[in-house]
Amino acid sequence: NAGVTQTPKFQVLKTGQSMTLQCAQDMNHNSMYWYRQDPGMGLRLIYYSASEGTTDKGEVPNGYNVSRLNKREFSLRLESAAPSQTSVYFCASILQGESAGNTTYFGEGSWLTVV
């Protein structure tokens, strides 16, 4: 059981380049999320998908797009990377419901540097 898998783990981009971060979960969770983590800022929500076919903006969506390809996969795209997008990105999914305790499961993070 792999849990939440995100790729790539490390990436260096030049300003203006585009790239997609991939995320997949094998736990049959309905909801999936993309967070970014910057020094001293905790984790901030970029986008989320409550169910297959739906996506919504979080706290810091500017400069990003997402696709919920199917129930398992939720990708994050940077169309024109900027140095301000240098960060560690986390994909997550949640097992909702009282019995599950609404526990969120995280991928291992993707380190993105934009130069």
Next chain:
Amino acid sequence: AQTVTQSQPEMSVQEAETVTLSCTYDTSESDYYLFWYKQPPSRQMILVIRQEAYKQQNATENRFSVNFQKAAKSFSLKISDSQLGDAAMYFCASIPGYALNFGKGTSLLVTP
């Protein structure tokens, strides 16, 4: 919007001693969950403990326990018998709605 506040950017504890990390939150929801996550240098997010707001009993997980004060909207984490492996960033988080809201974290240093 819900907010989670961790007022201690850094804390230090000696091995085998007890330390308490503070967290306050602000929500208008009546049903919500609270969490503490540990993040070691590897950046992996590890669930430490979870508390359901409707439960009055404080959650415990081995050496980790919480002091949940619902009226005061306070959710502190107590680590007993601290170990070197407890050194990490600790994040308090709440989920009153669709996603986790995080505090900015407390860096815990454990000294021998």
